[in-house]
Amino acid sequence: GEPSGRAPLKAGQWKLEWSPTRQLLPTPGCPLRCLLPLHSSQDDSFKGACDHNGVITDLEPDILECEVKWALESITTNKASGGDGIPVELFQILKDDAVKVLHSICQQIWKTQQWPQDWKRSVFIPIPKKGNAKECSNYRTIALISHASKVMLKILQARLQQYMNHELSDVQSGFRKGRGTRDQIANIRWIMEKAREFQKNIYFCFIDYAKAFDCVDYNKLWKILKEMGIPDHLTCLLRNLYADQEATVRTGHGTTDWFQIGKGIHQGCILSPCLFNFCVEYIMRNAGLEET
Template sequence: MPKNAQTTAQLHSSHMLVMLKILQARLQLYMNCELPDVQAGFRKGRGTRDQIANICWIMEKAREFQKNIYFCFIDYAKAFDCVDHNKLWKILQEMGIPDYLTCLLRNLYAGQEATVRTGHGTTDWFQIGKGVHQGCKLSPCLFNFYAEYIMRNAGLEEAQAGIKIAGRIINNLRYADDTTLMAESEEELKSLLMKVKVENEKVGLKLNIQKTKIMASGPTTSWEIDGETVETVSDFILGGSKITADGDCSHEIKRCLLLGRKVMTNLDNIFKSRDITLPTKVRLVKAMVFPVVMYGCESWTVKKLSAEELMLLNCGVGEDSCESLGLQGYPTSPF
């Protein structure tokens, strides 16, 4: 718990929120200049769907040209909580952030103290020197600078390992701390991973080996890092969408349909109620079901719908419910 509760309360005052908004706008100007296009996290006009679509497109092209492709989905252990404040200020300076902005940020983080309450009492007060503020507008920007520093020092942009696309080598895609490494061989991928691991440890971040996964369309061997085995998987949930090693989107389509069906089941009592108007029910379907069923559909490679898929589309929202709501065209013809 914080030593000065009033300081925490002040953070949410109207004056502080206005100042944070101004600082955020200033930082984003520098962030847009410093961050490469492979980083889509917390950037205007970018999102998880961009990275999902990019990976699906890369897999589709690799299959078209009969090339093996290897992915490593990196997971960090409490990434946002491990940002070292002193190292962060130095990183911001190296990134070209003006001194006045860094000074304001230092003041926001200065003098933080906490104590731990246990069943045997409380500990002595201690300084907090790590972690970005939870829920603060500036935290995503600050972490993006921190992560970019790691990738630059790892030398990924200059590395020859990766996927060659239109004369350019792509070896990583990022959404904040969610990092995907990619290469055309297992040796190249392992080399990229070890470079990232070394640079992460220099600034206090650690890989969560148990949640870090390898996915490949070619043959793989067993990987061990610090005595822990890195699991090889045939599919992975990236940004809320299921990516499979064979690049087949039908698995993800069926998964979304089943999730949509669960939502419809939960809303069944509402749809049967005579106290709720039809327009309200329609709005509920559009607000709660369609986003679930259609999430990430921009990246789907859609084939001619089979009888089984058509049935799943109907079942995903419920054919009877659709007819009663006047939505026959929506779930059965999403494309």
């Protein structure tokens, strides 16, 4: 039977509790607590581009079957399934039949901007980091999502890529193809050598964003995308993907009920690095650090 009151139910050190709505949720102190919704409403910045049903009418070019085939083939195999339990290998075995079905679903989402609820669900797995395993702060989480949804996400990422390449500064190397830490280490070394040669002082500032992905506010993200020139159609798809999204926490001691998420971009989601880069670019521009 259900426990009475709000008595905590411990799953290892990941505490779960019964909320007033009788949901089993992460308790205060759990790293996932910050993802619970602080507000349920999103602003109406894009209402002017929508029809009376809230659907964007000025659409980007349709999704092609070849895009679906490319996206499906590029998904890494031997990965854990999301909440639907369907492995990506099943789609890859079905080949053209799977491509046709997924193309139909993706095209329907593209036109209506409405996502299947299963594609908006994540299964969070807590992974211990260094330090005391009894402390919740010493865990990071990975999010398992539906493999079918990754097809649509990869296509959406490819459509966003051209805008990201145009808007991001050349000095931004994080989460960008063909760039890595070796390049930046080489740049730092070159700067240090030149500073020593000309006897100049140099100063380095290393910034670590605490819970970077988890701290992204949705309404601010949509405004940033609009400022970066992202088409309303693509932004509406992203808004509806994150609207009413749900998650559950799975540990060796059990699984929580599904609960709504109101903040943060997903750890492990294909789109998250791209979206976070837009946020960082906006921060750097407003900090007056953009190259002039």
